[in-house]
Amino acid sequence: MESPFRSEAAAFRFLLISIGAAALVVVASWIDPWLGFAVFLALVGVGTWVYLRQRGPAPPKAQIHPDGPPDERRVLVVANETVGGEELLEALGEIALAGRARFYVVAPALNSRLKTWTSDEDPARAAAQQRLDATLERVRDIGIEAAGAIGDVDPLVAVEDAVRTYRPTEMVVSTHPEGRSNWLERGVVGALRDRYDIPVTHVVVDLEARDRTL
Amino acid sequence: MSAHAEAAHHEHHGPPEANKSSRVDARVLGMFLFIASEAMLFGSFFTAYFFVRVVNPGAPDHWPPEPYHFPVFVAGVNTAILVTSSFTMHWALQSIKRGNRPAFLAGMVLTFVMGLAFLLTQVVEYLSVGFNTGDGAFASVFFGLTGLHGAHVFVGLTLLGMVIVRGFRGHFTPEHHHGVELPGIYWHFVDVMWIVVYTVVYLI
Numbered sequence: 001m002e003s004p005f006r007s008e009a010a011a012f013r014f015l016l017i018s019i020g021a022a023a024l025v026v027v028a029s030w031i032d033p034w035l036g037f038a039v040f041l042a043l044v045g046v047g048t049w050v051y052l053r054q055r056g057p058a059p060p061k062a063q064i065h066p067d068g069p070p071d072e073r074r075v076l077v078v079a080n081e082t083v084g085g086e087e088l089l090e091a092l093g094e095i096a097l098a099g100r101a102r103f104y105v106v107a108p109a110l111n112s113r114l115k116t117w118t119s120d121e122d123p124a125r126a127a128a129q130q131r132l133d134a135t136l137e138r139v140r141d142i143g144i145e146a147a148g149a150i151g152d153v154d155p156l157v158a159v160e161d162a163v164r165t166y167r168p169t170e171m172v173v174s175t176h177p178e179g180r181s182n183w184l185e186r187g188v189v190g191a192l193r194d195r196y197d198i199p200v201t202h203v204v205v206d207l208e209a210r211d212r213t214l
Numbered sequence: 215m216s217a218h219a220e221a222a223h224h225e226h227h228g229p230p231e232a233n234k235s236s237r238v239d240a241r242v243l244g245m246f247l248f249i250a251s252e253a254m255l256f257g258s259f260f261t262a263y264f265f266v267r268v269v270n271p272g273a274p275d276h277w278p279p280e281p282y283h284f285p286v287f288v289a290g291v292n293t294a295i296l297v298t299s300s301f302t303m304h305w306a307l308q309s310i311k312r313g314n315r316p317a318f319l320a321g322m323v324l325t326f327v328m329g330l331a332f333l334l335t336q337v338v339e340y341l342s343v344g345f346n347t348g349d350g351a352f353a354s355v356f357f358g359l360t361g362l363h364g365a366h367v368f369v370g371l372t373l374l375g376m377v378i379v380r381g382f383r384g385h386f387t388p389e390h391h392h393g394v395e396l397p398g399i400y401w402h403f404v405d406v407m408w409i410v411v412y413t414v415v416y417l418i
Contacts (some may be wrong), residue, residue, distance in 0.1 A: 005402070005403060007395065008303075008304065008307050008395045008398035009307075011303070011398070011402035012300060014402065015297075015405050017404045018406045018410070019297065025413060026413055026417045029417075033418075036418060037409065150340075214269075
């Protein structure tokens with residue numbers, strides 16, 4: 001969305017549109033007050049629709065300057081409920097076998113809509129911490145060097161925070177299958193690809209299918 | 215530390231770059247918050263105005279209540295003056311962007327003079343309108359709404375005055391005119407609000 005007051009030229013254009021809209025409302029009101037009200041509502045509706053359809057210019061991709069040796073892959077892993085999934089562990093194992101690699105796991109404390117809006121985050125963070133600890137232990141058991149932390153409730157914010165401290169060379173994002181993702185996870189992979197100039201691998205972990213086979 | 219990493223570190227000096235987790239540009243966010251606060255401020259006055267107008271005994275045929283009248287024609291001329299001042303404001307900014315300093319200064323002075331004319335005409339209108347704030351709720355909301363807008367015009371004139379002083383001192387160039395752009399945005403916003411006030415209070 002773009003603000004109609006983002007620049008002097010835009011504000012001037014908005015003023016001209018306002019004058020035209022006001023003239024329409026006044027003429028309609030002189031014919032019949034209810035017609036004027038209807039025209040006003042119609043103009044508000046059209047204005048809102050146009051405003052919401054506008055897309056501002058996409059922000060430039062963030063350039064990440066990785067820390068560490070040039071031959072080392074620094075992998076930022078983003079996962080929460082799927083953090084212990086077999087598909088994710090397999091993907092990390094493949095990267096570890098391919099060469100020198102370090103892993104940093106971020107588990108966004110995903111939460112329900114209501115609990116997010118009411119800032120009731122403690123249970124979600126505690127659950128995310130438990131899953132993260134178990135996963136890091138399992139990953140280290142198979143010889144992969146890894147560290148991790150709980151991230152913000154919004155995965156994009158959690159990644160932004162982690163990128164600033166870890167400076168990865170690539171990302172691995174693990175989510176539920178489409179349709180079963182947490183509301184905060186939707187569109188995250190595409191958004192990360194738009195925002196960062198490093199490779200982003202998407203791993204889909206189907207925990208329900210695993211539970212059915214057990 | 216590798217050569218690549220060292221090069222990355224040598225590019226940046228001073229404190230670390232601020233974390234901007236929201237991804238919303240600070241200037242855009244600031245303007246949104248400002249417009250939202252202004253919309254709520256004017257919205258509260260409009261709510262009071264419409265309430266008083268709807269519950270008046272002669273509604274909806276008689277407004278303002280007899281025997282009072284709003285000076286629609288004078289306010290219309292005043293509206294034309296204020297709208298014209300937006301055109302001169304736009305001309306002034308376009309002029310400084312093109313490096314035409316005389317046109318920029320002329321545009322700014324004209325804008326200021328027309329804004330001042332608007333404000334003084336409003337004061338004269340207040341003195342000759344034939345009612346005062348104690349003459350009923352309608353008079354209170356009339357003076358409240360138009361006075362709130364007048365206060366915004368006063369603030370805008372103050373900003374324009376500072377731009378004019380800086381302009382005559384040689385400030386602003388085609389590359390650096392942010393100090394003109396922001397008062398220009400504010401001035402157009404004040405104009406938009408007046409269009410709404412004039413339409414609602416005087417014409418409908």
